[in-house]
Amino acid sequence: MSNLNILSQLSDMKEVDYRNTLALASIIELLVDKGIINRNDIAIKAKELDNMSIDDIKLKRMR
DSSP, X not given: OOHHHHHHHHHHHHHHHXXXXXXHHHHHXXXXXXXXXOHHHHHHHHHXXXXXXXXXXXXXXXX
């Protein structure tokens, strides 16, 4: 694989990452604006998920 190809793929990945982050931020802002969740709820859940292992997350989804 050429260096140019690798750089092109990295650029594409950055664009996808940016768009995914923008979509998530937009959804969070809409939910907060509508009073469905608050920023503290998000912070608590983010910390909880960050502390979980991948296996814990998979088990939680199955419940």
